[in-house]
Amino acid sequence: MPDLLIRNGLIIDGTGNPGYYATVAVDGDTMRILRGDTSDLESGRVIDATGHVVCPGFVDLHSHGGLTMLREPLNEPKIRQGVTTELIGIDGNSAAPFKNRDDLEAFVELDSGLNDIMPVGRDWRSVDDFLSLFEKTVSPNIAFILGNSAVRIWSVGWNDRPATGAQMEDMKSVVREAMEEGSFGLSTGLDYPPGSYADTNELIELSKVAAEKGGFYHTHTRHSLMMNGHLAPFEEAVEIGRGSGAPVHLTHYRQPDQGVGSHLDYLGLVEKSRDEGLDVTFDVYTYRFGGTRVLIQLPNWTKDGGPERVKEVLRSQEERKRAKEDMLSGTRKLNTDETWLTAFRKPHNAQYDGLSVAEIARKRDQDPFDALFDLLLDENLGISAVLGGTNAQTLPAFVSHPYGMIASDAILFGEFPSPRTYGCFPVVLAEFVRAEKHLRLPEAIRKMTSFPAQRLGLRDRGVLRDGAKADIVVFDPDRVKAPTTHRQPKQFAQGIPYVIVNGQVVVDNDVLTKATPGVVLRHGR
Numbered sequence: 001m002p003d004l005l006i007r008n009g010l011i012i013d014g015t016g017n018p019g020y021y022a023t024v025a026v027d028g029d030t031m032r033i034l035r036g037d038t039s040d041l042e043s044g045r046v047i048d049a050t051g052h053v054v055c056p057g058f059v060d061l062h063s064h065g066g067l068t069m070l071r072e073p074l075n076e077p078k079i080r081q082g083v084t085t086e087l088i089g090i091d092g093n094s095a096a097p098f099k100n101r102d103d104l105e106a107f108v109e110l111d112s113g114l115n116d117i118m119p120v121g122r123d124w125r126s127v128d129d130f131l132s133l134f135e136k137t138v139s140p141n142i143a144f145i146l147g148n149s150a151v152r153i154w155s156v157g158w159n160d161r162p163a164t165g166a167q168m169e170d171m172k173s174v175v176r177e178a179m180e181e182g183s184f185g186l187s188t189g190l191d192y193p194p195g196s197y198a199d200t201n202e203l204i205e206l207s208k209v210a211a212e213k214g215g216f217y218h219t220h221t222r223h224s225l226m227m228n229g230h231l232a233p234f235e236e237a238v239e240i241g242r243g244s245g246a247p248v249h250l251t252h253y254r255q256p257d258q259g260v261g262s263h264l265d266y267l268g269l270v271e272k273s274r275d276e277g278l279d280v281t282f283d284v285y286t287y288r289f290g291g292t293r294v295l296i297q298l299p300n301w302t303k304d305g306g307p308e309r310v311k312e313v314l315r316s317q318e319e320r321k322r323a324k325e326d327m328l329s330g331t332r333k334l335n336t337d338e339t340w341l342t343a344f345r346k347p348h349n350a351q352y353d354g355l356s357v358a359e360i361a362r363k364r365d366q367d368p369f370d371a372l373f374d375l376l377l378d379e380n381l382g383i384s385a386v387l388g389g390t391n392a393q394t395l396p397a398f399v400s401h402p403y404g405m406i407a408s409d410a411i412l413f414g415e416f417p418s419p420r421t422y423g424c425f426p427v428v429l430a431e432f433v434r435a436e437k438h439l440r441l442p443e444a445i446r447k448m449t450s451f452p453a454q455r456l457g458l459r460d461r462g463v464l465r466d467g468a469k470a471d472i473v474v475f476d477p478d479r480v481k482a483p484t485t486h487r488q489p490k491q492f493a494q495g496i497p498y499v500i501v502n503g504q505v506v507v508d509n510d511v512l513t514k515a516t517p518g519v520v521l522r523h524g525r
């Protein structure tokens with residue numbers, strides 16, 4: 001007798017094929033599809049999915065939820081969207097491995113506006129130690145990708161300098177070991193020091209090791225290359241794939257702004273690379289608003305040495321002046337009106353949460369740069385920023401392109417995150433599919449399920465078929481909705497009454513069960 005039957009739903013299996021009617025039977029953590037009359041079949045529990053779609057759980061290839069989940073294991077903003085697997089370690093910023101506690105703490109501090117502060121009472125060094133913290137302790141499944149910032153801190157340190165031959169060999173062994181411990185590949189975030197201090201050749205050499213072990217190269221590309229043309233950052237990524245043999249995944253791929261080329265240039269680069277025989281894919285988030293640690297806006301030289309160096313700069317009037325000058329020019333100018341700050345942790349700064357740098361400066365009667373620098377010092381660097389930087393007019397072309405997946409880049413702390421944190425996946429179903437018809441429903445589901453699962457190399461997730469793991473979403477295609485907005489972001493998805501992870505119901509008729517059935521998925525196992 002199965003533990004659970006899901007009856008009367010339209011099964012859209014994740015492959016992109018149209019739906020069909022059948023019953024899904026869940027036994028333990030595994031599913032079977034039953035066709036024909038199953039009315040005589042008994043089971044522990046029945047979910048009636050009449051009028052609903054039954055599809056695989058969503059696989060998010062850009063998650064910043066790792067450390068936050070160690071504090072908030074239910075991952076509610078994401079689970080309520082139907083996300084059942086989270087890939088953590090993105091943008092070069094993986095929280096493992098570290099040689100010692102000092103490096104780990106310094107890294108987490110530098111990165112705390114993006115990936116949260118150290119969880120109280122936790123400790124780890126290796127990838128394996130870190131991953132074991134998530135085994136059946138959180139609601140979604142966790143997959144990990146090794147970040148090259150951690151690799152560089154391990155072998156080269158915090159400074160902007162080329163790796164020596166011995167350091168290169170050492171970094172390769174760090175990558176090899178992480179792959180053996182279950183990493184799905186190598187990630188970079190080439191606007192985030194110290195990983196951004198790696199040159200193209202270093203990244204080719206490290207990606208070769210990941211590729212030999214079946215891993216892929218997941219990249220937030222090097223924005224500073226924009227001075228060589230709007231495609232130059234992405235051309236570097238393709239070059240790394242060509243040189244290393246690693247599949248290349250361009251993350252949060254989009255046209256950054258009106259007039260920065262045409263969206264056809266960006267999509268054409270991916271198509272051309274694939275025509276050449278390279279395995280290049282991309283993901284995109286589905287709102288105009290991005291978000292990251294606000295430190296990204298400070299010039300790279302301010303971080304040459306780690307978080308202590310940043311604070312030294314912020315305490316020096318002379319170096320502040322130099323930083324400000326750099327932030328008024330170059331490829332990454334600070335837009336004080338369109339940089340909204342969040343994730344203040346000191347109660348006396350709560351008044352600034354959600355306001356733009358310009359608004360905060362007016363409130364404090366201060367120069368915007370000084371306001372930002374003072375707050376960064378007061379908050380121990382851990383401020384998040386919500387930013388523009390996506391051309392909303394061309395976003396549908398990325399969301400509906402066959403080589404693209406949906407991934408959230410969601411930051412889960414702060415009172416005013418980007419709306420993508422609460423709405424990235426359901427807004428596709430509600431707006432891009434149902435209302436605007438940019439793509440068909442089975443295709444949209446493919447981009448959230450089997451396609452990311454294929455990128456990772458998962459054997460038994462991302463599709464509904466006999467023997468697959470029972471990660472399942474039941475949603476109402478007419479009612480599913482993402483009410484989140486830029487000004488009122490913390491609003492849960494609607495119209496997704498059931499979410500199941502490894503056969504256990506985690507959202508039950510719209511109620512969170514607080515179950516934590518998530519397992520750690522290890523590459524190659």
Ligand SMILES: [Zn+2]
Binds near residue numbers: 064090091
């Ligand atoms: Zn990110």
